[in-house]
Amino acid sequence: MTEKTKKGLARVEEIYEDRSKRAIELKEQGKKIIGYLCIYPVIEMLTALDMVPFRIFGDIKEPITKADACLPTVVCPFLRSSLDLGLKGRYNFLEGTVMSHACEVCEKTAHIWKTYIEQKYTFFIDVPHTVHEAAQEHLKGLLEDFRKTLEAFTGKDLSNDKLTKAIKLHNEQRKLVREIYELRKPNPPLISGVETIKLIKSLMSVPVEEGNDILKDVLAELKNRKNAPQKKSIRLLLWGSIIDDASLIEIIENADANLVMDDTCVGTRPYFDDVKLTADPLEGLAYHYLVDIKCPRTFRESEYGETSKNYMKDLSSRFSYLSDYARDWKVDGIILHSLRFCDIHGYEVPAIRDFLDSKGIKSIYLEPDYTESALGPLRTRIEAFIETLG
Amino acid sequence: MADEKKKKAISRPKAMYPLRARIDEVYQNSIKAVQAGKPTGWCMVNWWEADPIIMAMGIEAVYPENYGAVCAAKGVAQKYLERSDSEGFPSHMCGYARNTIGYTARMNDLGRIPEEAPMGGMPKPLFLLGSGALCDTRFKWFQALGRYLDVPMWTVEMPQPGVREEMMPGAHDRNIKFMVKELRGFIGFLERLFGKKLDWAKLEEISNDIIEMNRIWHETNELRKARPSPMHSRDFWTCMTGCLYPAGDLKVLIKLYNDLYIELKERVDKKIGAIENEKYRMTFAELPPWHSLNIFDTLAERGWNFVVESWAYHPPKPIDLSKVSDPLERIARFTYQWLSGYYQNAMKAKEWWGFFAYPYMDFVKDYQCDGALLHPLITCRTATNHLYLIQDRLMQTMKVPSMIAEGDIVDLKLFDAVDVLRRAETFEESMDHYKEIRRKEGFEW
Ligand code: SF4
Ligand code: SF4
Numbered sequence: 001m002t003e004k005t006k007k008g009l010a011r012v013e014e015i016y017e018d019r020s021k022r023a024i025e026l027k028e029q030g031k032k033i034i035g036y037l038c039i040y041p042v043i044e045m046l047t048a049l050d051m052v053p054f055r056i057f058g059d060i061k062e063p064i065t066k067a068d069a070c071l072p073t074v075v076c077p078f079l080r081s082s083l084d085l086g087l088k089g090r091y092n093f094l095e096g097t098v099m100s101h102a103c104e105v106c107e108k109t110a111h112i113w114k115t116y117i118e119q120k121y122t123f124f125i126d127v128p129h130t131v132h133e134a135a136q137e138h139l140k141g142l143l144e145d146f147r148k149t150l151e152a153f154t155g156k157d158l159s160n161d162k163l164t165k166a167i168k169l170h171n172e173q174r175k176l177v178r179e180i181y182e183l184r185k186p187n188p189p190l191i192s193g194v195e196t197i198k199l200i201k202s203l204m205s206v207p208v209e210e211g212n213d214i215l216k217d218v219l220a221e222l223k224n225r226k227n228a229p230q231k232k233s234i235r236l237l238l239w240g241s242i243i244d245d246a247s248l249i250e251i252i253e254n255a256d257a258n259l260v261m262d263d264t265c266v267g268t269r270p271y272f273d274d275v276k277l278t279a280d281p282l283e284g285l286a287y288h289y290l291v292d293i294k295c296p297r298t299f300r301e302s303e304y305g306e307t308s309k310n311y312m313k314d315l316s317s318r319f320s321y322l323s324d325y326a327r328d329w330k331v332d333g334i335i336l337h338s339l340r341f342c343d344i345h346g347y348e349v350p351a352i353r354d355f356l357d358s359k360g361i362k363s364i365y366l367e368p369d370y371t372e373s374a375l376g377p378l379r380t381r382i383e384a385f386i387e388t389l390g
Numbered sequence: 391m392a393d394e395k396k397k398k399a400i401s402r403p404k405a406m407y408p409l410r411a412r413i414d415e416v417y418q419n420s421i422k423a424v425q426a427g428k429p430t431g432w433c434m435v436n437w438w439e440a441d442p443i444i445m446a447m448g449i450e451a452v453y454p455e456n457y458g459a460v461c462a463a464k465g466v467a468q469k470y471l472e473r474s475d476s477e478g479f480p481s482h483m484c485g486y487a488r489n490t491i492g493y494t495a496r497m498n499d500l501g502r503i504p505e506e507a508p509m510g511g512m513p514k515p516l517f518l519l520g521s522g523a524l525c526d527t528r529f530k531w532f533q534a535l536g537r538y539l540d541v542p543m544w545t546v547e548m549p550q551p552g553v554r555e556e557m558m559p560g561a562h563d564r565n566i567k568f569m570v571k572e573l574r575g576f577i578g579f580l581e582r583l584f585g586k587k588l589d590w591a592k593l594e595e596i597s598n599d600i601i602e603m604n605r606i607w608h609e610t611n612e613l614r615k616a617r618p619s620p621m622h623s624r625d626f627w628t629c630m631t632g633c634l635y636p637a638g639d640l641k642v643l644i645k646l647y648n649d650l651y652i653e654l655k656e657r658v659d660k661k662i663g664a665i666e667n668e669k670y671r672m673t674f675a676e677l678p679p680w681h682s683l684n685i686f687d688t689l690a691e692r693g694w695n696f697v698v699e700s701w702a703y704h705p706p707k708p709i710d711l712s713k714v715s716d717p718l719e720r721i722a723r724f725t726y727q728w729l730s731g732y733y734q735n736a737m738k739a740k741e742w743w744g745f746f747a748y749p750y751m752d753f754v755k756d757y758q759c760d761g762a763l764l765h766p767l768i769t770c771r772t773a774t775n776h777l778y779l780i781q782d783r784l785m786q787t788m789k790v791p792s793m794i795a796e797g798d799i800v801d802l803k804l805f806d807a808v809d810v811l812r813r814a815e816t817f818e819e820s821m822d823h824y825k826e827i828r829r830k831e832g833f834e835w
């Protein structure tokens with residue numbers, strides 16, 4: 001039981017290095033491990049039935065060989081990599097998957113996954129694009145269907161009570177993650193960007209209670225830590241599409257910068273708002289996943305059905321949380337990152353830059369292709385950017 | 391001489407000509423109306439979900455996606471693509487989107503329509519209509535135009551569930567309910583924006599005409615299942631625009647589509663095919679190589695008849711909407727049928743990508759195809775995502791081979807017609823081989 005022997009950041013490192021080990025152990029103990037892709041599958045519903053949500057990631061170090069035959073090279077390389085691992089059997093321990101219409105290619109990947117990879121359980125959540133009340137109600141309906149399929153699969157009742165308990169557990173995780181991020185506010189921060197992404201990735205690999213224990217241990221360790229990250233001259237925030245490997249962040253932190261904040265989906269996005277506790281828990285969940293999570297995959301107007309539009313008002317309604325982060329975490333500059341072929345984030349970049357320019361926040365845009373070799377050339381650009389901030 | 395010979399390889403239905411002339415005339419009238427100041431919205435292709443409402447409100451719809459194709463054909467797209475790149479938009483995005491972004495940025499600088507803009511350009515719209523159907527670009531692109539256009543935007547929703555999820559009790563109706571609610575919201579938005587009420591009677595008439603026009607078009611395409619098939623894909627692509635972008639007096643279009651139906655029916659009865667010697671029955675996915683369409687003539691000379699194609703451009707399979715009294719529900723059911731009409735069969739076949747990919751499996755079976763020509767597009771992921779899956783599924787389930795020929799929507803030079811024709815010969819051997827295998831395995835064709 002290695003999980004008992006190591007604690008705090010050492011345990012995080014251990015899970016990060018071999019994410020599936022613990023999941024396989026749990027499977028052997030009779031737990032059902034369910035994979036999910038992107039952050040839109042409502043994992044509280046899995047926890048409520050005592051299943052383990054396990055986030056599917058890609059691997060930037062592994063060349064894509066099998067996915068070429070079913071997903072073309074002109075789509076998101078992260079999704080191609082994830083599918084590639086699935087096809088190679090890296091996720092064979094999963095009992096099933098829940099996927100969603102997080103973005104177009106994510107939606108298509110779900111169907112291809114289901115076609116080629118055998119699973120005992122699958123569900124696809126067709127998350128709407130708008131945040132209108134009708135869309136929230138629609139998503140709630142989809143979650144009702146999700147509930148039915150889960151009940152049929154497990155043979156257990158997914159009662160509102162169980163769901164509320166699970167939401168509370170996940171909200172506790174969200175609160176603990178926010179506490180971790182508070183420790184990135186001091187200068188130097190008490191936890192580095194590399195440690196943070198490893199931590200978040202670990203949380204997405206173990207049951208929520210176990211993750212919460214890890215978080216508590218890490219918090220205690222950080223508060224007394226002697227080996228805090230070195231103070232650098234520049235504090236940065238990282239925005240963008242998925243980063244599921246510490247390499248890019250290592251490059252940033254090996255330069256003269258501390259990465260102190262992010263707006264990514266292996267970072268703040270799934271954690272910075274709690275799910276509201278509503279009489280019908282599905283209502284709170286639908287609201288949270290559609291409205292609270294600020295991923296550019298969702299279309300938002302500054303006001304419902306507005307008939308006049310002002311660009312600056314629109315920008316501020318969509319991005320002011322970013323300038324709030326920059327202010328509160330005393331950020332000097334922002335790295336904008338969109339994976340090659342990610343439409344969701346790519347279309348957003350000039351608008352975000354307009355917004356940041358209007359606030360006097362400097363930014364740089366990177367477009368890696370999800371290979372380790374593509375990261376090297378970014379080093380020079382990152383260093384040059386840091387210099388301009390100095 | 392050579393050209394004359396090529397034109398004869400495909401026998402084009404006579405009724406196609408007046409229909410196409412009418413489509414062109416309606417398009418020209420629309421351009422004139424827009425230039426004369428008629429209220430205009432820039433719209434994404436929305437598969438009849440919003441079109442009837444826009445028409446009933448007396449608004450002219452302009453489709454920048456189509457305008458991207460026009461700019462590419464007239465050789466001005468490059469200028470707009472470069473402008474989009476210099477504005478900071480990634481160069482790997484949809485070519486049509488980049489074209490519009492570059493065009494709009496330039497129009498914004500000049501304060502008028504750029505002089506090089508083909509067909510009189512696209513005047514500034516009063517609103518933007520995005521769509522959640524098929525690709526993220528369809529709403530992200532218009533949202534990005536906010537940099538240059540302070541005009542409001544609405545996004546119509548179109549559910550795209552998984553096959554099994556759509557088959558769950560109540561799921562279909564819930565999707566319809568959602569679409570209807572959003573359409574009501576859209577009407578409210580337009581009424582506030584234009585300060586006038588929607589003419590519901592007009593909406594009813596327009597949507598019924600659209601449904602009828604598509605029914606005839608569907609029946610026309612059903613005739614193509616005959617051997618030999620009476621109409622080639624070239625004529626499908628020539629005629630589809632009237633249904634896909636409804637405009638003008640729809641009753642006139644209905645009559646012209648009906649004339650086409652009658653002519654094809656006669657061809658079927660007399661066993662007259664679109665090409666003389668139909669040796670290979672083909673399907674094509676997705677957007678055609680607009681500038682190399684003459685390859686189809688050369689292939690026709692070799693006996694290739696393209697009998698079905700381009701799922702997304704096909705009309706919905708007809709459903710009975712006579713008992714649906716709410717016009718919005720009728721629109722929603724009709725439009726959603728376009729996407730979900732194949733799900734029942736997909737469920738039976740345990741194929742999980744119910745639109746885009748699965749329809750080709752029905753096509754190949756129902757139209758008894760010997761092969762598929764698949765056309766991945768470098769800057770349109772949406773028309774490309776599913777092609778490898780199709781290639782595999784057609785082979786696995788029906789022993790039908792596919793040939794892949796790359797192209798693009800704006801870089802028209804990318805499509806190598808010579809290479810396609812060169813490979814056609816070897817591909818014929820493959821089609822012959824699998825025809826034999828299908829025969830041995832007891833397939834019907
Ligand atoms: S990186 Fe972009 S394209 Fe890829 S899964 Fe995320 S949102 Fe979708
Ligand atoms: S990506 Fe393709 S489907 Fe989407 S808007 Fe562009 S051309 Fe059209």
